[in-house]
Amino acid sequence: MRRKGNSGQILLIAAFIMASLLLSAQLYILEVGKISGEAESDSLNDFVLGIKLGSRHVVIGSLANISNGGQGSTLATNLQKWSSLVSGQYQFGKNILNYTLRETAPYSSGTWMCWGTSGLGISSACADFAYKLSDREANINQSYFMNITTTLLIESSHQTVSGNVKQVNVTLNLFNEAEPASARQITVYYKVLDAWQIPDETNNYTILNYGNGTCLASFVASIPSQNVEVSAHLVDQRGIYVQANATSAQI
DSSP, X not given: OOOOSSHHHHHHHHHHHHHHHHHHHHXXXXXXXXXXXXXXHHXXXXXXXXXXXXXXXXXXXXHHHHHTTOOTTHHHHHHHHHHHHHHXXXXXXXXXXXXXXXXXXTOBTTEEEEEOSSSEEEEEEEEEEEEEEEOSSOEEEEEEEEEEEEEEEEEEEEEEEETTEEEEEEEEEEEETXXXXXXXXXXXXXXXXXXXXXXXXXXXXXXXXXXXXXXXXXXXXXXXXXXXXXXXXXXXXXXXXXXXXXXXXXX
């Protein structure tokens, strides 16, 4: 049931455009500051901030692409392009942006996808950066890291209405970097025999958004098996996809 489509590629292109615009804007401010001799220190700080924000956009866009079915090498490819772009922008001295993809378990090539059956889903990307800038008037040497993580937690309970008909409730909690987040798209599934079904109006399907990263989905369905398996597939506001499966508890 993994999500695939063109949305991840579109988000990636948008992320690169945003990162490039940030870098270009801060570079212009820096050059104007050098010419005028005003606020050079602030301009340099803003330039470095622009590089960090650009790095964040590239990591987010790459994770959105990968989680929506893109290639696992997307993060490495895009960070190489971003590093080359940054290093070629500043012409007044040495300007180098290096990156290292996180390889510490559970990360591999900078990404970690955990879409399990225990009610937990994680889509994450992590990279370490080292930025160096030096010219006659400035010397900057900074290290920073970007950890972009979308986490989904689901819990479910159900009760028998009559026969095989069951009332099922699914609670969903979404987080961006451990902070409550909103979803752009939510799809809930339930399993009948070996097939996953999507509840609709015929199932009296409702979803209540509490506005703090928590949603409650409810539906009625004929499920002959004793175990009720549910799944939730979400896309957060950044375009990052995550899913989690769980066994519903009978009440």
